Amino acid sequence: TQLLEQSPQFLSIQEGENLTVYCNSSSVFSSLQWYRQEPGEGPVLLVTVVTGGEVKKLKRLTFQFGDARKDSSLHITAAQPGDTGLYLCAGATNSNSGYALNFGKGTSLLVTP
Amino acid sequence: EAGVAQSPRYKIIEKRQSVAFWCNPISGHATLYWYQQILGQGPKLLIQFQNNGVVDDSQLPKDRFSAERLKGVDSTLKIQPAKLEDSAVYLCASSHKTSGSTDTQYFGPGTRLTVL
Structure with a gap:
């Protein structure tokens, strides 16, 4: 199992601030996904990045995949209370047994008004 | 389109008891996954089915956990004893x-199990 380290583990900011969450690994992934999970719910996919160096934007969220496909970052501009949740990165690997996701422990984000 | 359904939503049992969870995936989805998410951690894959066959169960504690997807649709996960x-x-x-391909996984709301 490839280990994914996420940082910071917890983040509490005020509405309007910017933030960046990191996801690092020593392993190379075929793709990397970011999910957001709210209390009492399952994770919901935000984005999939596949190509090294790839940057994807989803409204105020910017996702970047490292050139070596080992790390990724999520940047949120002008955070809003609705952004509160657990942000999980997951690295995907393909093998003879199929396609599997390895999740990091997540970054718990709290945005206060 | 209906999402992934799971039941029950909550379960409290005593250690050494048995428990079963049920999942009904999105209609037409060939692949079904069971994950365990311990508080403060990310989900950990327990078992992956493709139709009614097991693709990966390498992280399933087989001495106490079992899962089946007999007709290739809904699935049950059992723990005995907890x-x-x-x-x-x-x-x-x-x-x-x-x-063999990166694909979107749609998650259900989960079953929260408390073992006392």
Whole structure:
């Protein structure tokens, strides 16, 4: 199992601030996904990045995949209370047994008004 | 389109008891996953089915956990006997594509298990 380290583990900011969450690994992934999970719910996919160096934007969220496909970052501009949740990165690997996701422990984000 | 359904949503049992969870994936999704998410951690894959066959169960504690997907649609995950460390949220997910490609996994709301 490839280990994914996420940082910071917890983040509490005020509405309007910017933030960046990191996801690092020593392993190379075929793709990397970011999910957001709210209390009492399952994770919901935000984005999939596949190509090294790839940057994807989803409204105020910017996702970047490292050139070596080992790390990724999520940047949120002008955070809003609705952004509160657990942000999980997951690295995907393909093998003879199929396609599997390895999740990091997540970054718990709290945005206060 | 209906999402992934799971039941029950909550379950409290005593150690050494048995428990079963049920999952109904999105219609037409070939692949079904069971994850265990311990508080403060990310989901950990327990078992992956493609239709009614097991693709990966390398992280399933087979001495106490079992899962089946007999007709290739809904699935059950069973723990017998439960231990304190089994307290977690059990998430079911499904995806449309078969193995070998990055695909969107749709998660259910999970079953929160507390073992006393």
